[in-house]
Amino acid sequence: MVTASKVIEVPKPEPGSYKPRRPAGLLLRAQALHVREALLKHLEELAGILTVDPKSLETEADVSAYVHGATAILHRHAGRPK
Numbered sequence: 889m890v891t892a893s894k895v896i897e898v899p900k901p902e903p904g905s906y907k908p909r910r911p912a913g914l915l916l917r918a919q920a921l922h923v924r925e926a927l928l929k930h931l932e933e934l935a936g937i938l939t940v941d942p943k944s945l946e947t948e949a950d951v952s953a954y955v956h957g958a959t960a961i962l963h964r965h966a967g968r969p970k
Contacts, residue, residue: 933961 912920937958945951 930961930964937961 937954940954942954945954
C-alpha cells in the first residue's frame with residue numbers, strides 16, 4: 889500500500905542570507921553527498937528497468953510487472969499537481 893507523501897513547507901530565507909560566492913559549509917556539502925547517494929539509488933533502479941527489452945515480454949504478467957516497476961519509478965519523480 890502506498891501512502892501519500894506529506895508536504896513540508898520550507899520557509900523562504902532571510903533577504904541577503906544567500907551569498908553565492910561564500911564557501912559552502914560542512915552541512916551543505918554533506919547534504920550534497922546525501923542527494924548524490926539518493927540519485928545513485930534511483931539510477932540503479934532505472935538501470936534495472938532499462939535492461940528489460942519490452943519486445944521480450946510475452947505474457948500479461950510479464951508486461952504487468954514491467955509497467956508496474958517502471959511507473960513506480962516515474963511516480964516518485966512526478967511533480968506536484970498545480
